[in-house]
Amino acid sequence: MVEKPKWDMTSDIHKYPKPSVTVDIVIFTVQNDELRVLLVKRKADLKKGEWALPGGFIRLDESLEESAKRILEQKTGVKDVYLEQLYTFGDPFRDSRGRVITVAYFALIDSEKMKIKPTEEVADAQWFSVYNYPPLAFDHKKVLDYSLTRLRSKLEYTTVGFQLLPQKFTLTELQKLYEVILAKTLDKRNFRKKIASLNLVEQTKETKMEGVHRPARLYKFKSKKFLLESDVV
Amino acid sequence: MVEKPKWDMTSDIHKYPKPSVTVDIVIFTVQNDELRVLLVKRKADLKKGEWALPGGFIRLDESLEESAKRILEQKTGVKDVYLEQLYTFGDPFRDSRGRVITVAYFALIDSEKMKIKPTEEVADAQWFSVYNYPPLAFDHKKVLDYSLTRLRSKLEYTTVGFQLLPQKFTLTELQKLYEVILAKTLDKRNFRKKIASLNLVEQTKETKMEGVHRPARLYKFKSKKFLLESDVV
């Protein structure tokens, strides 16, 4: 058992007024060809019953990212997700209860893991289309808008999108994912050429049969050790 | 005189432990063909005499950006700068005095304004080359490294670089600026073609004579109203 390190609580810094600090998480998934975001119904004193992004107060002995992971798991039951710090929102009156600064994270989870059953505690978490969701508490609409913009732009120059798919996927599924997030259609041949040029995915020997047509080949991401320096990751 | 709005200090949220929150600013300029960052010598109890990024505790009644502006002016005398939120650092033990979360901002100032004389209070502020600066307090090296990366990448796809030049400038100065920040040389003809294609700058009728050679034409940024939708800003 490691003893918790302590701070110097006699320091002058404790004379400065302290704000409350929360972490809010915008978690996306793609389901039924829709980009969706997870929202929870608030139980706290203020804005009870309103929908909001999952969030909570940080603990002093955990890093911001640890807070984000803990809160996400507590509130939604989801674990092992791609997580990235988004922006810190600190308007003085964004919360009438006090000065509350929130560090927003954005997270992606694949459509398989997403199906995890909500536990008792998270009965009030629900996925909403990003084009059709209820009014949100606080400045959470602003946070959501901002993270949508970020997701779209990161999709173009990184491979975050892969986080939203299961381990094995067809190229059509991958393309559909891009189309859904970017809200535009893409050319099939050009899309496949692009993906091939990235050198990030490889064929498996399996195919996926769905419906009455030619089965689609399943692909997977190359394991790290087979990626070259020059490959974009 | 507007009365200050108040918060509900009886709310449960005040039962959660609160961290200290600071703002730290990484402010860059280009001077003598070097990319430089402003550092201050600490006067506070802890780490007195060590160099650090200018920073300070937020006030509860100002936004994070207002805090950043106030602190920057207090500590360095500089005003009216380009300012952008960078990242929020919150490792639990980054400061031994207590749990301190810092919202880092990154700022750019042109080489003219930069010459402002330091006031009494800011006597201990100094510009350092980003390749040669003293050891920094806390995790400020990490913050600085991160903002350098951000500056470089933003330089490639935005026009932030323009913030580092005075109103009127020669194309060679602009190119030098890019070269200094990116730490690589650029082709003169290609650079000029690129700038021309952006449609953001226009010739003035003035030239700049410096030394014994052909005078260079001065350029300025087009005023907003002459920019077309299609022009990258």
Add this chain to the structure above:
DNA sequence: CCAAAAGTGTTAGTGATACACCCATGT
């Protein structure tokens, strides 16, 4: 007329876009 930086065009290569038909399967 010399030194020094300003200024200017063309070509080759690379990546993006537009576009239409055949393939494999289940019924």
Add this chain to the structure above:
DNA sequence: ACATGGGTGTATCACTAACACTTTTGG
């Protein structure tokens, strides 16, 4: 044999990269 989505190649265009000489000025 047909309906359905899977899978493939080529031509054009736009952008990037490489490269060298002439111009203007002060001394």
